Amino acid sequence: MDLTDLLDTANGVISREIFVSEAVYQAELDNLFTRAWLLVGHESQIPEPGDFFSSRMGTESVLLTRDSEGAIHVLLNSCRHRGMKVCRYDEGNTLNFMCPYHGWTYSTDGKLVAVAGELLGVPHFRAGYGSRLDRSAWGLVPTPKVCNYHGLIFASWDPDAPPFEEYLGDFHWWLDNLCSSASGDIGQVRVVRGVQKWRIRANWKFVSENFLGDNYHGPPSHESVDAVGIGPGGTSAATRHGAAPGKPRSVASTSFTRLGHGATGSARYFLGYPAFEEPELTAYFERAEAARATRFEAEGRPIGAMGPATLFPSMSFHAGPFPRALMVAHPVSPWETEVWRWYLVDADAPPEVADWLRRYYLRYSGPGGLVEQDDMENWDYATEASRGPIARRYPYNYQLGIGMTQPSALRGAVESDYFMTEENARNFYARWGQFVQGDSWAQMMDGV
Amino acid sequence: MSTGHDRDELLDRLLLTQELTDVLYDEAELLDEGRWEAWLDLLADDLSYVMPLRLNVAVGQHHAREQTRGGEEVCWFDEGKHTLTQRVGQLRTGVHWAEEPLSRVSHLVTNVRLRRVELPEVELSCRFVVHRNRVADETDFFVGRRHDTWRRTGADGDSAGGWKLCRRELLLDQNVLLAKNLTLLF
């Protein structure tokens, strides 16, 4: 698809068509969601052999499974016979998925099949197919690429996709923090059971754009939350959306100019953990912060990189712990998105800490969250008011902070001078354009 | 035909059912008229207000896994009076854009049944239908079951005859939430 007339990221002018056009949406499904690395889930959701979690990649239903040997797979949740969704449970434990339509059965049991997801049982195999059906060729379709990144499971449908680590680049510092406990122990987090899923009448890119560094929206969008205060450390603490009063951010935004990832804050800046009304919480996080500082110094990890942030294209997160949560924006149509939210806590958090965090996450984020509710109102009505033929003639303005950046010590990144900028969004859409117009991986990964 | 004793018991129960049904209707009225501070007055200080997620699980696992657990797992809500008071405060700011302008909301409460009567506490179940119409054409239906525990506090003269809500579990009949947010008080 030719996007020349729609995208002018250098000058910060982007057509509304990319948010509302069905042709652009189809090109996104065909060229972006079939190739990019997408988050599927977390290994703590499927700890035992046979555990599965029903997930989603773009518009497609997938199963995140653990086979009898403990290996993790991502399989397209669609029967190879007539396409029936073989599993309609959200989670469970089984090594065999029997299609309810005509009974084809697929297995992840290494004792019975050579490849996880292979077709194991076919009703009337002998009498009906003369035993000639090639069961090894008709298994559930696996994603050719899966990566377990410190517990986060990513997958891509493109066998030619670069390794996840290359796709991620130096943005890994943000993801590392998401995967680390409050004391910085990488991989030591777990998902709190239950994924919030909800529908919004907004284009999916509004979600990514919001989290990749849109500090500009904070004060007007979230004024009502600042008025009542829901922050950690008591009722009056500011939310994480703006700098705490009297505490300026050093460098307020980092953008990976070619890879498209973006974040509020920099790798060099760490806000510190707040004090709480509850002494046991303060004690836990004081200890954690001290341990984190020692560990990061010893390991040479930068102290910051907390976010909020977006991994291109559609996984957004707060690296935590206030909150430590991630969300994936799944496209449903140009004007509708299904948002999934996972919440994470330290794997070894004492119950009172895990419970405090969980309650904080729920009052902060998701459809019930005091903060996020107002975001969704804005995304929805922005989408709706951009659909008309007249509205579509007038592009969006992304000129905030043009030319106001400095190089970052991180490879392929820039930092913005001022904490309100649309630099991150401009680079996100430039990357988006490359995918959607069908650039090759060689073109897209050259010199990133 | 019941004996005099049975009949007295039945009448007591009917009167209590009706008394609490009236409390539920009054409560719905407060919510729908936007008298949220008066609604907060109905809440006990130790209120637990939970709306679990509902999962699709295989037969046989429903009891253990169909709902997420309050106090432990991810819910739509798992909070107390303090957070609900903040929600009301947010609604009053005039800049809570998700409810500015305010939605039109109606709470319908039905199928009221007393489950456990151990005065001063009464556990009851009911069904709710909450209808929201917002801005122009945005419409949401929230339908489900509710389990309440009400406590008679003996404080006469207040709107609910001294009844305070101390526990509410809301089982919304949705897996993927079809509304964009939950700005409503249930």
Ligand code: FES
């Ligand atoms: S569609 Fe699955 S067996 Fe026919």
Ligand SMILES: [Fe+2]
């Ligand atoms: Fe926001």
